[in-house]
Amino acid sequence: MAAVIPAPWRRWLPWALGVLGVLAALGLQTQLYSGQVRTVATIFMFVALALSWNLIGGYTGYASFGQVVFFGLGGYFAAVTMTHLHWSFWLALPLAGLAAAAYAALIGVPLLRLRGHYFAIATLGVAEGTREIVINLDGLTGGGGGITVPTVGAAAATKYLGNDGFYLVYLVLAVLALLVTGLVSRSKFGFAMRAIHQDEDAAAAVGINTTRTKVLTYALSGLLTGLVGATYAFQQVTIYPERLFDVEITVLMVVMVVIGGSGTVLGPIIGAVALQFLSEWLRQNYTTVHTLLLGAIIIIAVVLLPQGLVNYLREARRNRDYSLLANVRRYRL
């Protein structure tokens, strides 16, 4: 396919498709019922989350199993500042992102020295520990009882955005994450990330400051996740630590990226849309067993497509071998 399209077009094609996608999303909004708007907004939310996890987990190869900490931190930063300081959401949102980024950099310096499982666990530990801290700072955060952002009346600095408003905000965040991913993946910095993923020693040997690259990537990933978290907190109005620091959110990000294809631009988008769409469809049609089916789908996907859809198609096209059995053989004992 790629050969058919002339070179200058090939360069602009992703951008054109992106613009078309955004226009389609805006057009779609007018055609949906309000419940559907909410569902699609959630899909955008997961696209943004998956893309941001993909930066640290997919491109750089550090499996951050505590990624939800930035989601929760961003959410609580926005909720607390909007409630206690009466900040506008439009001020709280970017600062929540920055706070999450700063936290990522702070924990990244010591943690990113760990590799493999140890990094995964340590980040998970940080996430759980941070949740406990949030629970216990109940004067500020409302503790386990949650905190409610004022959305109406005089106390509300920003009026509740409503389904349509959040649809747009999540769309913007998804596009932002996509832009960051697209730009980073083609840039000098993206090369460093991918090099570190493949081999840190070799990356350092060609002059890449691996520590700085990893910490910056983690901060960038934390920033995007924090922005989404802040939006989610405002959308939910009342938030609880158990939900905002839920391990399941991290795992969903990972599943989406892995199923779609980690370390690619398209993979996380496909993974997020597919999984969220499927999950919603199962919820509506098989209410009682939908999570059960989701678990089964994850298992099957991991066994059959361990490298993700996008990477599988790339390899299969190059080797002209579309057999899934070769995939199963790859990691078998």
Place this chain on the structure above:
Amino acid sequence: MTGFLQATIYGLLQGGLLALVAVGFSLVWGVMNVVNLSHGAFVVLGAYLGWQLNSSLGLDPFLGMIVVALILFCIGYAVQRFLINLVVNGPIFITLLLTFGLELLLVQGMNIVFTANYQSITTSYAGNAIVLGGIQVPLGRLLAFLLAVGITVALVKVMANTRVGMSIMATGMDRGAARLMGIRARHVYALTFGIATALAGMAGTMVGTVGTFNPAAAGGFTLLSFVIAVLGGLGNMYGAMVGGLLMGLVQAWGGYYLSGTWVNALAFLVLVIVLMFRPSGLVGKAFYSARLEV
């Protein structure tokens, strides 16, 4: 002072049980380098099976435990042999995700079969307590503690002295070398996982007799196992014992001295610090060097 002693006793009793919860997790991690996110689900499954045996057949939970162990061994063996072995050489995302999918499946399955309500296994004697100098020692907890410690010690002995145990240890230390001895790694992996789930099931039944449980508790058990395994050193079974007791004491003392759930935050802080400075665990060295290449 009595309050402190009471907390200490409670912490030790609870710690012994936690050790049994975690020892299988630690074993699986140490031997096959798999972080089994479905471990907690097997603990809860064990609790439900024990509860079911008790409520429908009237089987005493401390006897039913053996049946539970047998059932869960078979499930665990099959899961490893036909599922996890398919991806066991993959990158960490893969095994983490697979076992997470398994966790979803099990937890939701239990939600459907047993509902999300809290249950507990009631016996006529578990609530009774021995009182020693003003300190209460509930009988059920004492029994659970003794059994948990006994099982852990027995496990260590089995590992060191039997043919099966030796093959598991050897495979954990160096899979390639073990295969060169003719040890069938696929089978040994499945056995290991089966043993781990059987232990989880027994622990679960005992958890059910001394407290309440529901499917949603699975994640918490996995996380606790995590912390204990890291504290004790991966695959080090005595380490898991020490880690469990430590965790029990920290929880009990924390509950006694600290307000709210600060104690949990403290536990995770300890976890992260241990990972940073002693990734091989607090108790000596990790027993297994886990050489996986052939």
Place this chain on the structure above:
Amino acid sequence: MSAVPVLETRGLGIRFGGLKAVDDVSLSVPEGLTLGVIGPNGAGKSTFINLVTGHLKPTSGSVLVDGKDVTGAKPWVIAQSRVARTFQIVKPFRGMTVRENVAVGVLYGPDGTGRMSTALKQADEILGEVGIADLGDRPPGELSVADARRLEFAKALALKPRLLLLDEVMAGLRPGEIEPSLQLIRDLKARGMTIIVVEHVMKAILAVSDQVLVLNAGQRLMLGPPREVLSDPQVIEAYLGHKYATRQAQQSEAAAAAEAAEAAEAAAGEAATASAPHCHQREARNPTPTPRPALSMRRWHQMLEVKNVSAGYGRVQVLWDVDLTVAANEIVALVGPNGAGKTTLLRALSGMVPIREGSVSFLGQDITGRSIERIVDLGISHVPEGRRLFPGLSVKDNLRLGGWRNRNADLDRVIELFPKLGDRLSQVTGSMSGGEQQMCAIARGLMGKPDLIMIDELSLGLAPVVVEEIIGRLADIAASGTAVLLVEQDVDAALTVAERAYVMETGRVVMSGNAGELLADPRIQQSYLGIA
């Protein structure tokens, strides 16, 4: 040319636990010099490179680049100061094209540019320089061994280095592929680049080095002009073993006394049957005991038959068309320089590496493609490279695991063979000496009562007297009904005990035959050291 050396090390050393991997190495490399670094396996060559490039932190001494102290600096800092290296095990960035692999170095090197197009263009130029300009769009996983090595080279050149450290860039190359790499090094040399070449291919060292540094057991053994160094008895001993070196010395004495030599040859000629002339020479001049007689009539039953076997890892092929046989009760040696594929062959035979082409049959059964466990069951035991004892277990437990498949717990037979183990049964293997560990590994391999035992690098890291002791037991093992396939660096030790031998070089069998005849063949030394 500046007076300050490009690289200087002062008392450089590192310990891993109790082992001094590099010990007190002081060295000064002036600009424009090409320094060859050689030494037997485990001499600390790669560790030395890792210390210089910051991949390992030295525990003693210092490293100076252009007179500036960079001891303990991070690898990227060293790379920025125009010191580039290659890795012994190639480390391409998968998921990027070959061109992008090189571009990373251009982007992050000392002249780092931020412009992608410039970097890619420069990458293409560098690829042209190393001769793989046409492969720019390919993923590195599809490259042949030779091209992957060239890519490794190109990635280092992308840093525009003043000092280039090459860690075995010729390993695994076929003879015809070595010449272009040598030419490349010569070109860089002509440009005034300072180069350190760590290499096992002695021909390459001879062809490009101005000076050669020999490391042995982490220490600087000697430094001097290549030919001088390579004919030094100490160096020959380090490579080919003590006895070989001794005989060499005697040979040269004999050569000096020409008359005596002629007389000896005449005497040998009388005793000769139908063997080649160089064989007589050896027998005449060698006072060491003659090897066990090769009994050609015993070859009636080929127990192990390897036919046209090719194998490798991933896309990298290591073995080409290997043929080999072992008869019952026979001792066969497999010798050859590092990287020749000896270990891979053993691993292929025991099922640890998949066989791509060809077949292996054992006791009349086809075992090609069988699992490791199945092959062990059929009676092939493999004592792997590095011994791989179970570290936390006692000698007794290790031996019992050896007898796992046939439930053999009878230790007497192996203790009779290696009495030293009898005193150490309850000792944890990790705390024993290397020699005892090797005995334990072989004993473990024998516990399953195999028909064939394959021993990889028996002498690795052992003192000559210990090697002699262990090798001495091989005849007993063969006599008791277990054939031995021995992979060995110490040529003399191996060929003295074996009846037949195969010599491998770059993945192929290049010579084979009667062990005694091979021992006298000057081509053996050539294959190890590049000069006869």
